[in-house]
Amino acid sequence: MTPDFERLLDASPNPYVLLDRDLSIVWANKEYLKVTMRDLEEISGKNLFEAFPSEGESYRQLRASLDRVRETGEIDEIAHIRYDIPDQHGSFDTHFWSATHTPIVDENGKVDLILQHTVDITEVEQLRRMREAMGVLKRAQAVEERYADANKELTQLRALLEQAPGFVAVLGTREHRFVMANAAYRKLVGGRDLIGKTVGEALPEIIAQGFVDTLDRVFATGEPYFGDREEVMMQTSPDGELEQMFLEFIFQPIFNESGAVQGIFIQGHDATEEVQAEDHQRLLVNELNHRVKNTLAVVQGLAQQSFRSVECDSSLEVFGARLAALASAHNLLTERHWETADLGSVVRRTLDATIADDDPRVSISGPKLAIMPQPAVALAMVVHELATNAIKYGSLSTEEGRISIEWDAAVTHDGTKVSFLWKERNGPKVEKPVTRGFGSRLIQRGFGVGQGSAQLEYSSDGFECRIEAVL
Template identity: 55%
Template sequence: MSIDFEALFARSPNPYVVLDRDLVIVWMNDAYLRVTMRKRDDIVGKTMFDAFPSPEDSDSHRQLRASFARVLETREVDEIALIRYDIRNPDGSMDAHYWSATHTPFLGKDGEVAYILQHTVNVTELHGLRRLRDEVDVIRRAAAVELRNRGLEEESQQLKRLLEQAPGFVCVLQGPEHRFVMANAAYRRLIGDRPLLGLRVIEALPEVVEQGFVDLLDEVRASGRPYFGSREKIALRNRPDAEPEQLYLEFIYQPIFDEDGEVSGVFVQGHDVTEEVEAEERQRLLINELNHRVKNTLAIVQGLAQQSFARAEQPGERALESFSARLSALASAHNLLTACNWEAADLRELITGALEATAGPANDRYRVDGPDVVLRPQPAVALAMIVHELSTNAIKYGALSCAEGRIAVSWRIVPAGDAGDDRPGAPTLVIDWAESGGPPVSPPEREGFGSRLIRRGLGDRGGKVELDYRPEGLRCRIEATL
């Protein structure tokens, strides 16, 4: 049997009017025209507020417009228990009218509201009959319920806004499949703004399955006990096509219980502590590195002290002076490395500083020449000590012991495989120290600590030192693998 619903509604004694989503009146039945005292052609095609105007700042205007807005937003039925909405009489006068209205949405194929059906009841007489207390009480209770519901809705919306703006990440998972029903902005940023709502965790975040986080959700749901994650390491994709990025999270999986005491979902809340964890790790590395460097420095100082005072090579006062000078050279090298955050030292500054520390600022007595080279901390300290010993020997016995003497220091980089030795894998730094104009030079009868320090200064760091005691001046060649 086919029913003509339009004809059915048209003959209904109850007033009905149909609005499109722009609140334009597209149809009404005769009962609606009678109760509103209007003609069809006067209101069809007009918006509700044009057909029945009211001040925009009035309670009735705001109440009616808010009800329509809730229907369009929620796609659910909305009721107004009581609203005063005055309409013009045929003679042009205005009377107070009270109404009860129900707004029912009709959805289109796209799932959005296409039309709104308004069922309107004029309750002016009921509202005005003070002697009918029961009916009045019903209206008042209905209005109070509506007010409470509206207050609850406003509180709910405010709570959603607060969660959306919370600095920590928040989401709500519903059901045994852990479907996303809510996720705030911080959570969406955490996972690269991927689609979430309505999806299962294994669909939205497949990379967390093998990491055991879905198993944890299952355990929380089965046990009803929360799970606290402390600095848990997790790999998450910031983009769908990106490699997972390692993060550290503090979070809680809190079970959500329904009225029957059963777990209906899981509330997830936490924050990203990756920067904090990485900062602590960097601090641990720095402390370990500092301990290592202090131990190395103390070992160098211990070696200098033993070699300076172990033998009676020179009087105690002169031995103390030599020891102090060597400590100054060591401190100068450390100052240079500290200025570079112990990452690298400039070779030119290192050689010039060692020369100035012993020979003074008279830079016309020595010349340095070579390309820009940076050295790692340990080779830099070793080279600083070697140059200091060479400078000290030059002042005592060599070119700097007389006014005519000069020192030339030059260096160059020999490419890998061209050094003529067994170090084909890395380039070699070659430093030449040449003295001239000083007293005649002859090899020492026995080798002192200074000479031993020069020869062994590089230790096992992939380098070697050669001393050539030529009569016209000492020559020293230093080779270090870079």
């Protein structure tokens, strides 16, 4: 059984009208004819805007919705539209509608018909307007309450900024006048009177230091400025001398609704104690490194004095080179405050002291990787031994020889697993030594204990050293 959709829609309590692609009325159900007070014969075949004339915003709103349906083939809705209906006396009754326009396409997918479903919301609109008229006083009271709440929130925000541990200030206008400054900022500048004054008037000592120029640039460009522990000479008491300070801060532009800069927000903290502590630590570390170097020099001198009468010049030379490699590792760690060192930097520094890390016969590749001081020193000694042996017996003893140094890292449950490979090619024929020398023992003991392994391979292709360690 095929439903009779015309009869079905005719029985619906909702108004429906069917339009063709040219917006001419094809059919309307009884409810539509009832709410519009028209007969089907009277409006059938007429253009919708001819049958129900309209102008202004109502016309534009309805026409735009129907055009969108024709162009896109998608349903379009109008939540609220005023569309007056002619009455029997030739005048117009005010009506408000909610409309849904549904496209009906042909076999080619082209919009053929449009079904308009309208709901008369005039009574709802009248009730809404009546409620609005009756609620003017309530709205006024609500606005007053919201203003009071906003004022309370503003007061709370000012209190929070006032108590903030970092310094905060707000500058308004192009002249950079202080609008607000919290307790930390006032303490920073020696309790001077700020509000209403320009930065140059309140803090004249910073003009020559270029900070007013920086504020001008932030205001003109709308780009923030970040101060990274910048040195500032500031008068922190009314009659005091200028004191050296180091400040971390930002000059953040404040934009109005049109996108123009209307002020600058200043926020930061005093990093003077941090900088002084780091300088002191750096001094101690440098002193420690100086003493280590002196100790190494004493050890080298004792060795030379102790074995002066013995024919061991070559051994002393090797011993001195090992001390130099150790000193180079200490220098690198000193630069890093004995915290961590980059694995690549350790390798390049050690090679530079032996064969120069820019030697075309040597290729180095691997990611940035921070390692702790102990494995950094061990790695430096290992690379020194490998480079020394390569110069004497391995690939670097010939012009054709080549060395590739590679490393990689992966995160495991135990930590960061590092794989290091020293590979020699095109050198002299490789033979496994009968006995283990100091260099071999140093390599295997340096990384062959705990969560690590060191393997020396003497293959026909060339010598290889593989080191794996969990750091």
